Each structure stands twice: as structure tokens, then as C-alpha cells.
Amino acid sequence: MEWRFHAVPDASSIIDDEPIEICLFLIDRTHSLREEMSELRRVRARLPNAVVVAVGDETSGEVELESWSSGADEFAPTSHLSAAAIELTVKRCIERKMTAEKLRHRERWYRVAVAEGNVGLWRWDRPNNFFYLADHFQEMLGLSHDQLPKNLTEWMERIHPDDQELTLAAAEAHFSGRTDRYVVEHRIRRGDGGYRWYLSSGCVAENDDARTQILGASTDITARKEAELALQRAKRAAESAIRAKAEFLTNMSHELRTPLAAILGYAEILEDFSQAPDARDAVDTIRRNGQHLLQLISDILEFSRIDSGNLEVNAMPTPAYEFLKGTFESFRNLVDEKGLRFVVDVSDEIPEMIVTDPLCVRQILWRLITNAVKFTESGEIGVAVRVANGALELNVRDTGCGMPEEMLGLIYQPFRQGDNSYTRQHDGAGLGLAICQRLSQMLGGEISVRSKTGEGSQFTVRLPIGCDATKDPQPETAMQAKPNSMRLEGRVLLAEDGPDNQRLYELLLRTAGAKVTVVADGRQAMEVALEKASVGEDFDLILMDMQMPVMDGYESTRVLRLAGYRKPIVALTAHAMADDRAKCLDAGCDDYIAKPVERSRLISVCHSWIDEGRKISNELNLAESGTQVSD
Incomplete structure (x- = not known):
């Protein structure tokens, strides 16, 4: 190390603007110790940032002690004075001074961080039952001196009553060593009586082997918690609104379909007795307009269900060829009634089994084909199925009126049609294609269209194809329609609360040959079914409406199944939303028919x-279900 020395006789000789880093102050024992220490203090005052080393004789320790008291950073006895000793002493002083400066900087940074970060420091002393708050935490809480907690009990009284148990449990877990840190979010009462949210965290000191104290910090998180709570309230409100909308849609489906079932059912019966052409035309008009109204109701309710996110896709292994063949055959009468040709082309390359939601696929095909029939006056409707680029491709084409190119981007908008003018020739709500697009997207696919005015249209649906040859296909529960002349030979219990529909379905069933017993609510259905079964007069079938007074069909079916009733129960209900079938089957029904239902299908x-x-026997266990059968 290179030194440059400058000697001065006293403090007054030090030049103020001359940079001095080290000062060796030689104590002259020819002067009194008091005079020398006064001079040392003046040197210290003139050189506040320099390292001052006092050098003097030392026998009793008095000189060293006075030197420290007068501002020296270090004392070096003259008996050990040498260049190497002085250099070592100075280095030690410089290092100590730098360390002290770093500590001062860190303390300043720490204080700024605590203040700017709004962090309150505290100490939880378990053996002494004490909770200490640092000054800034006291200010954060707005506590005066007389409001400071004198013990842990008084501190816990400042914790919100709903959060006290959580706070104590977190502390106990950390004191006992079960957790690495103490962390809790709780509300603390301020000096003004109001509560604010804090995140409190800490841990025991490393050298606290007995785990007696937690040193921690608390941060004000009121803004975040209020935002979280507001979000939770909004989420609950949204979920409540969704539930209310779903209940509304379900009830509207029931309330609208129930009278339509009576209208269409009695129109079908009237047709049997209407011989005059005018009368038959009138009945046909009732049926046609009733079916149109039913389709509008179905479209509106189904679109609302999809739009609100209440429709779930249930993919299952499906035998592709049988499923598609059965679906297309069900459309043939619709096409034939209008005098159109129906051309179906299913490629041999489609896999034997696909994994998809057959109900959604059938809905898409139904809406596309009925749309094609509606807009086609002559020619043909063509359906082609093939596999392209790993996807199942469904093509529905027609030779109808087509659409102008500028309308193709608008047809998937709800309530929008190719012709929205008041003079348009075709009726409808404009929801069919919007539903098709959303269902395609829910299945992970897409829909596209090609069309030209006067040249027809072609819609293409591409769906991901999941193959599963290891699982057996789930059988279709719905039975194939038989001719109207089919006879019923059995006993049927009809549970239906609507008088009009009671008379309608009883008439249809009796006319077909069945012996019918009618009840008006689910409790009567349950009691009558169990009573007859207990004396060996079982019904062969129960037709169960699902929305009835006293006890609904869902609860009645569950009680019957719990009591060991094994005979078939078929839901006959106006609840016709996409997931209502699954809900009925989950309750214990064997099948599901949505009102209104055609006579042939019923x-x-x-x-x-x-x-x-007739092949199934009941296994009654009335004690298990808690039901009683009256004598």
C-alpha cells in the first residue's frame, strides 16, 4: 500500500477542503491528557469521514478508554508501533467503517421498504404471553400508546372473531414444528374500530431451538381481498342467474309443451273421425301449425341452453354405420312427403366405431336436412359421409333456392336468415344454423357452406373422429316405431297431473288395448304401484310424468327403485332440454319420451x-325405502 503523509501541529492547521482518509493522532504526554483529548475531539469534528487512529503510551488503559470516548476509531500503543502494525490497524479500521456504513445503508433501505411497502413487524413471544408491535405497525393500525396490547389475549381480541381460531391454529402448527412458516390471512381491528385484511407471515429464529418466538411481518391486503370477495360475490350472482335461467328454460319447456301435447294429440285423434275434406284440411292445419310452433319453441329453448353454457357434450363409443343409417332413415319420410329424392352415400372407409355425442350429431343432421327440405321445391336432397384428413365429414346438399354470396357470413347469427325481409317466403326463427354451428364447435369441429342463388346449397360439418374398438357401443334405448295398428296387451299405470293429457293418453292407450290406471301425482303413483305389486297385481309399465304436484316423477321413481320395484318406468314428460333425458335415466327411469309425442311412437x-x-319380477323391500303400503 502506498502512503502519502502530511503532518500538522494541531486541528486548526487541517485544511478543510483537503481530502484526508486516515489521521494518526499522536498523543503528546508532555500535555495533560484532558488537553490532548480536547484536541482529538476537534480533529474528529474537522474530519468526520476519516479513520482516526490515536497513538500513545498505555499502561493503565485510561488513555485508550479516553481516546475511544473522544472519537477515535482505533487506539494503537506506541510500544507496538511499527509500519506493519499501523497498516494492519488502519486496514481493520477501514473494514469496520465500511461494514458500519453498509449496515447503515441496509437499515435505511429496510426502513424505506417497511414504510413504502406498508409492512408491519411484530414478535410473538409464547413463554411470556406477549405480542410486540414495531412502531410502524402501530402507525399502520392507528394505535395510540394506551391501545397497545399488554398481552397475547388483548392482541387476539383485535383479530376478527371469525379469524381467531384460524390465527391460533396456524401459530400452534408453527410453534410445534408442523409447518415451515406461519402464514395466515386475517382481519385486524384498527384503533378507529374498523377492520382491515392483513397477510401475516413469519418463522422462529434459526437459533431458537426451543421455538419460543415467531418473528414476522404483516402486509395490508385489504384491496386485494375486497377485489377477491367482490369477484366471489359476482361469481355467485352469475351462477345464481345461470341456475335461474336454467330453471326458467326447464319450466318454460314444460309449460309450453304440455298444452301443445294436448293440441297435437287430439288433432291426431280427430283425424280418425274426420271424413269430410274440409274437416281433414282443418285438422291438418292444426297439426301443421302446431308442429311449426313446437319447432320454434324447441329452437329457442335449445339455443338459450347452449348460449348459457348449460349443455354438456357426452362423448361415447358409437357404431358409426348403424347410427348414421338409422338417423338418415328417420328423415326419409320428411323428404318423401315433399316429393323430393333422397340420396344417401356413406363411405366404406368410415371406422366401425367412433367416439362422439350421437345426440348432438343427430341434432345437427336433423336441422341441416329439415332446412334443406324447407328451401327445396323440386329436385333432391343429398347426404354424403366420408373420412377426410382424419375427420368425419358430413355433407348435406340440396337443389333449392340457394343464397347470395354476401349473406353466407351472416347465416350463423341467431335470428338471422338468408332473407330477413317481411316478404320472405319461408318461415322460421333463424336459429337452426346458429345451433348447428355451436354444436359443431362443442364437438370440436366446424361447419362451412357453399351456396349460390338459384343453384342450391351444401353444408359441410367436420368433426374429430375418435375410434374405440375395445368398448361395446351403448345401445339405443328408444324403440323403433311400429304401425298404428299395433295392439297393447298389458296393464299400464299412467301418472299425469294435467286433465287434458290424462284423457288423451288414457284414450290412446285404451284404444290400443291396454288396461290403464290413472293417478294425478308422484305420491299416488308410488303408493298404487307398490300396493298392486305387494298383492301380485303388478303393472307391466309405468308412464311417469316428471313434473307433478305433491311428489314429482323423479322422487317417485327413486323411491320405487329403492323399494325394489324393477318393472319398467318410462318418463313421459314435457321437459325436453338436451340433458333432461340423462336426468330421467339417472333417477331410475328405463326410457324417456318428450311431449308432445306422436301416437305411433307412444x-x-x-x-x-x-x-x-313381463320378463321382470319385482323384489320389494319396503323397509329399505321407508314406504308403507295401505291395506
């Missing part, structure tokens, strides 16, 4: 389940 389903019911 008789067909009843015929199949009556045959099935």
Missing part, C-alpha cells in the same frame, strides 16, 4: 317395454 315404446316388463 304405442311402439309402450309395446316394447310391456313385453320387457
Whole structure:
């Protein structure tokens, strides 16, 4: 190390602007110690940033002690004075001074961080039952001196009553060593009586082997917690609104379909007795407009269900060829009634099994084909199915009126049609294609269209194809329609609360040959079914409406199944949303028919389940279900 020395006789000789880093102050014992120490203090005052080393004789320790007291950073006895000793002493002083400066900087940074970060420091002393708050934490809480907690009990009284147990449990877990840190979010009462949210965290000191104290910090998180709570309230409100909307849609489906079931059902019966052409035309008009109204209701309710996120896709292994063939065959009568050709082309390359939601796929095809029929006056409707680029491709084309190119980007908008003018020739709500697009997207696919005015249209649906050859396909529960002349030979219990529909379905079933017992609510259905079963007069089939007074069909079915009733129960309900079928089956029903139902389908389903019911015996266990059968 290179030194440059400058000697001065006293403090007054030091030049103020001359940079001095080290000062060796030689104590002259020819002067009194008091005079020398006074001079040392003046040197210290003139050189506040320099390292001052006092050098003097030392026998009793008095000189060293006075030197420290007068501002020296170090004392060096003259008996050990040498260049090497002085250099070592100075280095030690410089290092100590730098360390002290770093500590001062860190303390300043720490104080700024605590203040700017709004962090309150504290100490939880368990053996002494004490909770100490640092000055800044006292200020954060707005506590005066007389409001400071004198013990842990008084501190816990400042914790919100709902958070006290959580706070104590977190502390106990950390004191006992079960957790690495103490962390808790709780509300603390301020000096003004109001509560604010704090995140409190800390841990025991490393040298605290007995785990007696937690040193920690608390941060004000009121803004974040209020935002979180507001979000939770908004989420609950949104969920409540969704539930209310779902309940509204379900009830509207029931309330609208129930009278339509009576209208369409009695129109079908009137047709049997209407011989005059005018009368038959009138009945046909009732049926046609009733079906149109039913389709509008179905479209509106289904779109609302999809739009609110209440429709779930249930993919399952499906036998592709059988499923598609059955679906297309069900459309053939619709096409034939208008005198159009129906051309179906299913490629041999489609896999034997696909994994998809067959109900959603059937809905898409139904809406596309009915749309094609509606807009086609002559020619043909063509359906082609093939596999392209790893996707199942469904093409529906027609030779109808087509659409102008500028309308193609608008047809998937709800309530929008190719012709929205008041003079348009085709009726409808404009929801069919919007539903098709959303269902395609829910299945992970897409829909596209090609069309030209006067040259027809072609819609293409591309769906991901999941193959599963290891699982057996789930059988279709719905039975194939039989001719209207089919006879019913069995006993049927009809649970239906609407008088009009009671008379309608009882008439249809009796006319077909069934012996019918009618009840008006689910409790009566349950009691009558169990009473007859207990004396060996079982019904072969129960037709169960699902929304009834006293006890609904869901609860009635669950109680019957719990009591060991094994005969078929078929839901006959106006609840016709996409997931209502699953809800009925989950309750214990064997099948599901949505109102309004055509006579042929009703008789067909009843015929199949009556045959099935005769093969099944009940296994009553009334004690298990808690039901009693009256004598």
C-alpha cells in the first residue's frame, strides 16, 4: 500500500477542503491528557469521514478508554508501533467503517421498504404471553400508546372473531414444528374500530431451538381481498342467474309443451273421425301449425341452453354405420312427403366405431336436412359421409333456392336468415344454423357452406373422429316405431297431473288395448304401484310424468327403485332440454319420451317395454325405502 503523509501541529492547521482518509493522532504526554483529548475531539469534528487512529503510551488503559470516548476509531500503543502494525490497524479500521456504513445503508433501505411497502413487524413471544408491535405497525393500525396490547389475549381480541381460531391454529402448527412458516390471512381491528385484511407471515429464529418466538411481518391486503370477495360475490350472482335461467328454460319447456301435447294429440285423434275434406284440411292445419310452433319453441329453448353454457357434450363409443343409417332413415319420410329424392352415400372407409355425442350429431343432421327440405321445391336432397384428413365429414346438399354470396357470413347469427325481409317466403326463427354451428364447435369441429342463388346449397360439418374398438357401443334405448295398428296387451299405470293429457293418453292407450290406471301425482303413483305389486297385481309399465304436484316423477321413481320395484318406468314428460333425458335415466327411469309425442311412437315404446316388463319380477323391500303400503 502506498502512503502519502502530511503532518500538522494541531486541528486548526487541517485544511478543510483537503481530502484526508486516515489521521494518526499522536498523543503528546508532555500535555495533560484532558488537553490532548480536547484536541482529538476537534480533529474528529474537522474530519468526520476519516479513520482516526490515536497513538500513545498505555499502561493503565485510561488513555485508550479516553481516546475511544473522544472519537477515535482505533487506539494503537506506541510500544507496538511499527509500519506493519499501523497498516494492519488502519486496514481493520477501514473494514469496520465500511461494514458500519453498509449496515447503515441496509437499515435505511429496510426502513424505506417497511414504510413504502406498508409492512408491519411484530414478535410473538409464547413463554411470556406477549405480542410486540414495531412502531410502524402501530402507525399502520392507528394505535395510540394506551391501545397497545399488554398481552397475547388483548392482541387476539383485535383479530376478527371469525379469524381467531384460524390465527391460533396456524401459530400452534408453527410453534410445534408442523409447518415451515406461519402464514395466515386475517382481519385486524384498527384503533378507529374498523377492520382491515392483513397477510401475516413469519418463522422462529434459526437459533431458537426451543421455538419460543415467531418473528414476522404483516402486509395490508385489504384491496386485494375486497377485489377477491367482490369477484366471489359476482361469481355467485352469475351462477345464481345461470341456475335461474336454467330453471326458467326447464319450466318454460314444460309449460309450453304440455298444452301443445294436448293440441297435437287430439288433432291426431280427430283425424280418425274426420271424413269430410274440409274437416281433414282443418285438422291438418292444426297439426301443421302446431308442429311449426313446437319447432320454434324447441329452437329457442335449445339455443338459450347452449348460449348459457348449460349443455354438456357426452362423448361415447358409437357404431358409426348403424347410427348414421338409422338417423338418415328417420328423415326419409320428411323428404318423401315433399316429393323430393333422397340420396344417401356413406363411405366404406368410415371406422366401425367412433367416439362422439350421437345426440348432438343427430341434432345437427336433423336441422341441416329439415332446412334443406324447407328451401327445396323440386329436385333432391343429398347426404354424403366420408373420412377426410382424419375427420368425419358430413355433407348435406340440396337443389333449392340457394343464397347470395354476401349473406353466407351472416347465416350463423341467431335470428338471422338468408332473407330477413317481411316478404320472405319461408318461415322460421333463424336459429337452426346458429345451433348447428355451436354444436359443431362443442364437438370440436366446424361447419362451412357453399351456396349460390338459384343453384342450391351444401353444408359441410367436420368433426374429430375418435375410434374405440375395445368398448361395446351403448345401445339405443328408444324403440323403433311400429304401425298404428299395433295392439297393447298389458296393464299400464299412467301418472299425469294435467286433465287434458290424462284423457288423451288414457284414450290412446285404451284404444290400443291396454288396461290403464290413472293417478294425478308422484305420491299416488308410488303408493298404487307398490300396493298392486305387494298383492301380485303388478303393472307391466309405468308412464311417469316428471313434473307433478305433491311428489314429482323423479322422487317417485327413486323411491320405487329403492323399494325394489324393477318393472319398467318410462318418463313421459314435457321437459325436453338436451340433458333432461340423462336426468330421467339417472333417477331410475328405463326410457324417456318428450311431449308432445306422436301416437305411433307412444304405442311402439309402450309395446316394447310391456313385453320387457313381463320378463321382470319385482323384489320389494319396503323397509329399505321407508314406504308403507295401505291395506
